[in-house]
Amino acid sequence: MNDFTHQQSAHCESGVMSAMLTHQGLPLSEPMAFGLASALGFALIPFVKLSGLPLIAYRMPPRAIINGLQKTLGVHMRRQTFRNAAKGMAALDAELDRGRVVGLQTSVFWLPYFPEGMRFHFNAHNLLVYGRDGDDYLISDPVFEQPVRCDRAALQKARFAKGALAAKGLMYLADRVPDSIDHARLVPAAIQRNLRTMTGAPLPFIGIRGIRHMGAQLRKLERDRAKREQYLPLYLGHIVRMQEEIGTGGAGFRFIYGAFLRESAKVLVSDELKEAARLMTDAGDHWRLFALRASKMCKGREAMDTAVLEEILHGCADREAAVWERLQAWSRSQRQ
Amino acid sequence: MDHSEVPQDNSHTYGGHRKLLYATDRDGNYVGVPSTGWEAEEIATGSALDLLAQQQQVAWQRAQRGETSPLEYYMAYRRMDEALLAQTSGIWRWRIRRHFRPAIYRRLNDTVLARYSEALGIDITTLKTLVQNP
Numbered sequence: 001m002n003d004f005t006h007q008q009s010a011h012c013e014s015g016v017m018s019a020m021l022t023h024q025g026l027p028l029s030e031p032m033a034f035g036l037a038s039a040l041g042f043a044l045i046p047f048v049k050l051s052g053l054p055l056i057a058y059r060m061p062p063r064a065i066i067n068g069l070q071k072t073l074g075v076h077m078r079r080q081t082f083r084n085a086a087k088g089m090a091a092l093d094a095e096l097d098r099g100r101v102v103g104l105q106t107s108v109f110w111l112p113y114f115p116e117g118m119r120f121h122f123n124a125h126n127l128l129v130y131g132r133d134g135d136d137y138l139i140s141d142p143v144f145e146q147p148v149r150c151d152r153a154a155l156q157k158a159r160f161a162k163g164a165l166a167a168k169g170l171m172y173l174a175d176r177v178p179d180s181i182d183h184a185r186l187v188p189a190a191i192q193r194n195l196r197t198m199t200g201a202p203l204p205f206i207g208i209r210g211i212r213h214m215g216a217q218l219r220k221l222e223r224d225r226a227k228r229e230q231y232l233p234l235y236l237g238h239i240v241r242m243q244e245e246i247g248t249g250g251a252g253f254r255f256i257y258g259a260f261l262r263e264s265a266k267v268l269v270s271d272e273l274k275e276a277a278r279l280m281t282d283a284g285d286h287w288r289l290f291a292l293r294a295s296k297m298c299k300g301r302e303a304m305d306t307a308v309l310e311e312i313l314h315g316c317a318d319r320e321a322a323v324w325e326r327l328q329a330w331s332r333s334q335r336q
Numbered sequence: 337m338d339h340s341e342v343p344q345d346n347s348h349t350y351g352g353h354r355k356l357l358y359a360t361d362r363d364g365n366y367v368g369v370p371s372t373g374w375e376a377e378e379i380a381t382g383s384a385l386d387l388l389a390q391q392q393q394v395a396w397q398r399a400q401r402g403e404t405s406p407l408e409y410y411m412a413y414r415r416m417d418e419a420l421l422a423q424t425s426g427i428w429r430w431r432i433r434r435h436f437r438p439a440i441y442r443r444l445n446d447t448v449l450a451r452y453s454e455a456l457g458i459d460i461t462t463l464k465t466l467v468q469n470p
Contacts, residue, residue, distance in 0.1 A: 008356045008368070031358065031366065051417060109415065110457070115351020117385060121420060145354055145370065157457060162424040240380035255337065255358040259366035274364070281360055285337055288376070295379040 002099050004130040006140040006147045010252055012126040013065040014039065015142025016103050019128055021075065023101055024177045030142075035260025036186055037068030038194035040253055044205045044214050050164075053235060056214070056242040058250035060197070062105070062124035062165060066172060072186055076176035081168040085160045088169035089152065092129065095173060096137075102129045105170040107161035113141070113148040123165040129155075187264045188334035191327050199324050208324070211317040214239070215310035222306040232306075236298040240291045251291065254284030254320075261327075272330045276323050283319035290316060339369050347373025349381045388415050396470035405441035406466040407432075407452060413470075414456050425455035 004023055007030075009015025014034040021028045034040075041060045048055040060068075070077045082088035095102050108114055108122045131138040136149045150158075159169045198207040205213050221232045243250035258280035265273035290312045296302040297309070339359040354370035361367050392412040398404045411421050422429045427448070435441050435448075449460045456463070 008370070010356045010358055010368070115349070115353060117347075117349030117351055117381065118353075119415070120384075121415060143355065162426075162455075163420050164423075237380045237383050240376060241384055251337075252357060255366070258360075259358045262364065262366050277366075278364060281337065288337065291376040291380075295376040299379050299383070 002101060002130060004101055004128075004140065007142070008145050009142035010256055011059075012142050013062065014256065016126040016128050017065055017069055019140060019142065020101055020103055020174055021069070021073075021177055024174055025179065026073075026075075026177045026181070028181070029259075029263060031256050031259035032181075032263055033065060033069060034253075034256045035194075035264065036072050036181075036190045037065040038190050038197065039065050039068065040194055040257045041197050042207055042210045042250075044210050044217075046205065050238075053238045056239055058243060059253050066103075072190060073181065074178050075174050077172055078175050079170060079172040081170050082160075083168075085156050085169065088159060088171070089156055092171055093132070095171075096129060096132050100173055103127070103172040104129060104155075104159060105167035105172075106155075106158040107163075107167070108158075110154060110158040110161055111141075111150060112154050113139075113144070113150060121161075121163060123161055123163055123167055183264065183267045184334070187268060188331040191331045195324050195328055195331070198320065199328075208317045208321050211313055211320070215313035215317075218306040218309050218313075222304065228304075232304070233298040233300075236294045236309075240295050240298070243287065243291055251284045251287035254280055254287060258284060270330070272326065276326045276330070279319065279323045279326065283316060283323060286312065286316045286319055339367055342369040342371050343374040344371060345373045345375050345378065347375075347378040347381075349373070349378055349385065388412070393470055396466070399438075399466045402438055404436045405438045406463065407441055408436045409466060409470070410452075410456050410458055410463060414458075416456075421452075421455060425451045427451060 007015070007019050009018065009030045011030070011034065014030045014037070018028050018030040018033040021033070039060045041057060043055070043057045045055040045057070066077060069075055080091060082091065092102060092104070104127055105123075106125050106127060108125045109119050111125075127142065128140040129137050130140055133149070135152050137152065137155050139148050139150055141148055159167055161167070201207045201209070204210070218232075221227050221235065258277045261273050261277035261280055264270070265277060290309065293302065293312065294309055297304050337357070337359045339361050342357050342359050350373045354372050356368045357371050358366045359369045392409070395404065395409040395412040399406050399409045411418070416424070418429050418432055421432055425432075435444065446460060449463055453460045453463055
């Protein structure tokens with residue numbers, strides 16, 4: 001057994017990477033892991049449906065943080081998927097016996113320690129296994145306050161659950177970790193990359209344009225008599241769920257990114273970044289306002305008014321645009 | 337969000353757990369603050385859960401009346417829809433729909449049932465009959 005210490009995080013993938021790299025000698029906070037991987041995003045993808053509703057993501061797709069950190073930090077990650085579940089479990093055991101801390105991608109639904117109200121079929125959850133005790137695996141699940149346990153059969157089922165984003169038993173380890181981070185070089189580059197996702201995508205449903213697009217779409221749905229009564233409230237509930245529950249939330253990600261900017265401001269002694277962090281927090285707060293009003297409208301506690309919702313979404317888009325404008329000027333000045 | 341404004345709404349969907357949120361302190365520094373839940377999230381998650389519970393209830397009643405097979409109930413019980421059950425069991429959707437007919441389901445051999453059993457995490461004996469209470 002190793003001397004692993006559990007830490008709770010806001011988001012599973014950034015939390016796992018932060019805990020894993022910190023444990024292996026490279027202190028890295030969760031916001032720093034998220035920011036350096038350029039993981040903030042927005043996408044409304046009409047042709048990928050989740051129970052009949054379009055996929056809405058407030059961050060980059062699963063595995064983007066693992067891959068991103070590997071590239072930017074130069075961490076040597078080893079990852080493996082398995083066709084055979086028994087082999088996948090044996091490989092996990094072998095690494096644990098060597099005293100390693102192992103990252104896994106799993107389904108949420110089949111993990112018995114999740115409360116009933118959080119168990120949905122979502123296959124891109126991340127957790128760390130740091131040991132074994134008889135038939136139980138000792139798990140540091142970043143979403144939970146304390147370490148948890150999971151029996152072998154359940155963990156196998158969670159690792160090998162099929163369906164969208166199936167993990168196929170994915171397990172990952174950091175084999176070699178650098179001993180320091182060159183913030184002055186990496187932070188501006190990471191911000192530049194994220195800037196491209198948020199402002200430079202050629203598609204109308206990605207980045208800041210995507211946020212405005214969602215607002216326009218809500219207006220259109222209210223005008224559509226066939227969709228106004230049933231579909232619209234369902235869709236609003238869906239937007240809020242994707243925002244607040246599945247993988248921590250739209251506002252939550254803005255706050256993580258704000259924390260990254262604030263931490264960078266401290267390390268690099270920059271008032272510009274400090275101000276950008278404040279603006280990003282403001283954008284996050286506006287997203288929470290949206291969630292609050294939208295959820296009330298979908299429950300009928302407030303009269304349906306998509307004009308109000310569109311205006312709030314434009315407010316979110318404006319605020320995020322202001323942050324990125326500042327960040328663009330700042331990161332350019334850093335590169336010269 | 338100021339750290340004093342982090343919602344503590346005791347959402348029942350959290351099952352007594354707390355989630356971490358980043359909020360700012362008086363100097364604008366970010367601190368992690370555990371939250372017991374938020375009204376807006378609970379409304380959204382709650383209505384998704386209500387829908388699942390309702391589907392489960394309806395499937396049980398229909399199976400009880402012989403209008404569908406126990407399979408449809410167990411699918412709803414595991415919070416799945418036809419598309420997901422098809423993906424996890426590797427059985428085509430149209431076949432699954434056929435297996436919702438009680439007469440056809442009753443004649444299914446154990447090889448097919450084993451695939452449903454694996455996908456749903458429910459043993460074959462249980463799958464064959466409807467549980468007493470939903």
